[in-house]
Each structure stands twice: as structure tokens, then as C-alpha cells.
Amino acid sequence: MVILAIDTSGKRGGVALARGHAAGFTVIGERSIESGWYSARLMPSITELLRDADVHKEQLEGFVVASGPGAFTGLRVGIATVKALAEALRRPLAAISALELVASKALRPGERVVAALDAGRKEVYAGLYAASAEQEWPTCNTEFLASLDELKRWVETNCPDAAVVTPDEAIVTAMRGLGSATQVPYPGAADLAAAGWRRLRAGITAPVAELDANYIRRSDAEIFSLTAGPPRPGVPSR
Numbered sequence: 001m002v003i004l005a006i007d008t009s010g011k012r013g014g015v016a017l018a019r020g021h022a023a024g025f026t027v028i029g030e031r032s033i034e035s036g037w038y039s040a041r042l043m044p045s046i047t048e049l050l051r052d053a054d055v056h057k058e059q060l061e062g063f064v065v066a067s068g069p070g071a072f073t074g075l076r077v078g079i080a081t082v083k084a085l086a087e088a089l090r091r092p093l094a095a096i097s098a099l100e101l102v103a104s105k106a107l108r109p110g111e112r113v114v115a116a117l118d119a120g121r122k123e124v125y126a127g128l129y130a131a132s133a134e135q136e137w138p139t140c141n142t143e144f145l146a147s148l149d150e151l152k153r154w155v156e157t158n159c160p161d162a163a164v165v166t167p168d169e170a171i172v173t174a175m176r177g178l179g180s181a182t183q184v185p186y187p188g189a190a191d192l193a194a195a196g197w198r199r200l201r202a203g204i205t206a207p208v209a210e211l212d213a214n215y216i217r218r219s220d221a222e223i224f225s226l227t228a229g230p231p232r233p234g235v236p237s238r
Contacts, residue, residue: 002028002055003062003200004046004085005193008038008078009070009098010117015042016189017049020197027190028053038077046081060091064196067095067206068214069117069125069143075213086208094199095206097214101187101195103129103138106165112141114155116166116175119145124171125216126151128159136198145216148174 005016014032018025029052031045050057065082068075086093102115112130119125127143146154148171155164155178163180166172167187175181199205 001061001197001200002059003064003193003197004049004060004082005064005189005196006042006046006078006082007066007098007187007189007192008033008042008074009066009068010074010186011035012186012188013038013066013074013078014189015045015049016193017053017055018190018193018197020201025194025197027193028055030188030190032188035071035074038074042077042081057085057089060085060089062091062196062200063093064192064200065093065095065211066098066101066192067211068098069119069145069216070098070213072213072215075215079211079213083208083211092200092205093208093211094196094204095211096192096195096199097127097140097143098187099125099127099143100129100138100140101191102165102167102184103127104191104195105184105187106163106182107131107138109133112159112162114151114159114162114164116151116164116168116171118168118171119217123147123217124151124166124168126154128162136202137195143214143216151175152178 001020007013016030017028033041063082063086099115107113109131115127117125128141129138164175165182172181172183
């Protein structure tokens with residue numbers, strides 16, 4: 001199966017072309033795209049990737065997308081693009097959380113980790129993930145938005161046995177004093193492709209028409225338009 005993975009969720013994104021088969025998984029090619037250039041560079045990068053690999057779009061057999069959390073504009077560009085391609089070519093689509101990719105960098109069967117990513121505004125996206133020997137991908141227990149202090153208190157109260165893993169050095173520094181805080185490499189489009197291949201192989205796909213971004217944080221426009229209603233999403237209740 002030849003698959004195309006698209007990640008426009010964070011400061012560093014990109015696209016990857018890969019081939020999954022009975023004997024394993026091979027990355028054919030990858031292109032990096034910096035945040036702020038997703039609208040201008042995503043489709044040209046896909047075109048270049050396919051051309052260099054001598055793969056026609058009709059040969060693509062599946063798609064993978066990072067569904068969030070992340071920047072609103074970036075997620076909208078990536079998800080709209082992958083939905084259009086999957087619908088036009090009638091191919092299956094897998095959606096993967098960026099936090100799951102971070103968790104996968106350090107998670108071992110029988111363990112739990114708290115994956116964290118910089119969300120800006122002195123906040124972080126965080127998610128509690130667990131792994132078992134029976135499943136090829138982590139299980140998400142919860143994902144939320146919190147300040148660094150809120151995250152530290154939440155980990156100490158709810159899962160002191162879980163290591164905090166993140167690609168962001170500032171978060172590692174802020175989490176000092178916990179049992180374990182580890183910096184891991186920033187996940188790339190190739191990591192996304194590998195995670196998506198496991199989902200596609202198992203037949204676990206996202207309905208194209210229903211797929212939406214997992215923002216966790218509402219946009220400023222939504223927040224300012226609210227005159228009443230529930231507070232913004234935050235740390236899960238204890």
C-alpha cells in the first residue's frame with residue numbers, strides 16, 4: 001500500500017510518501033514545511049514528492065493526516081487538502097493526534113506517559129497515553145490544554161508514575177521535580193506515515209465527510225463571539 005501522510009499541525013510540518021507491505025514499512029520520500037508556509041507549500045510539496053518518486057496520484061492507496069492539536073490555519077489547510085484527495089480518489093484516510101506521535105517516541109508496553117506540546121500563550125497541549133503489548137498504537141486516556149503549572153499539578157495528582165515526554169526543552173525544564181521528564185525528537189511526517197499505516201492496515205479509518213480538526217483550544221473568533229456558555233477547555237476534572 002502506497003500512502004501519503006500530511007502534517008500541518010505544528011511549527012514543523014511536512015509530507016511523507018511511504019509504502020507499507022507484508023514485510024514491513026518503507027519511507028519513499030519526505031518534504032519539510034515550516035509553519036506559515038502551509039498554504040503556499042503544501043500542494044507543491046506533494047507534487048514534488050510524487051514526481052521524484054515517479055508515483056502518480058492514482059497509485060496512492062491511503063492517506064494519513066495529523067488531526068491536531070495545533071494551529072488553526074495549519075490544521076484547516078492540511079485537513080481540507082487530505083479530505084479532498086481522499087474523496088476524489090476514493091481512498092481510506094487515517095487521522096492521528098500529534099500528541100500520540102510524541103507519546104510513541106518514549107512509550108513502552110505496560111507504561112503510561114504524558115505527552116506535551118507547546119501551545120503558545122504560556123500553555124501546553126497535553127495527553128495521557130498508555131500502551132499494551134496487544135495493540136500497535138497507544139491508547140489515549142485524555143487530552144487537554146493547560147498552563148505549565150496546571151500540567152505539573154495534574155501529573156502529580158493523577159499520574160505521578162507517568163513520565164512527561166515532549167520535544168520542547170522549555171516544557172522539560174518546567175517539569176523538573178517530577179519523577180521523569182524527557183525530551184524526545186520532534187515527530188516528523190515519516191513518523192505520522194508509520195502510525196497511519198498501522199491504522200490503515202487494521203482497517204481503522206476516519207469517515208472523510210465527518211473528519212474535523214482536534215483543536216483542543218477554541219479560536220479567538222469563537223471565544224470573542226461567546227457571550228455565555230461553558231468556560232474554555234482546560235485541565236480535566238480530578
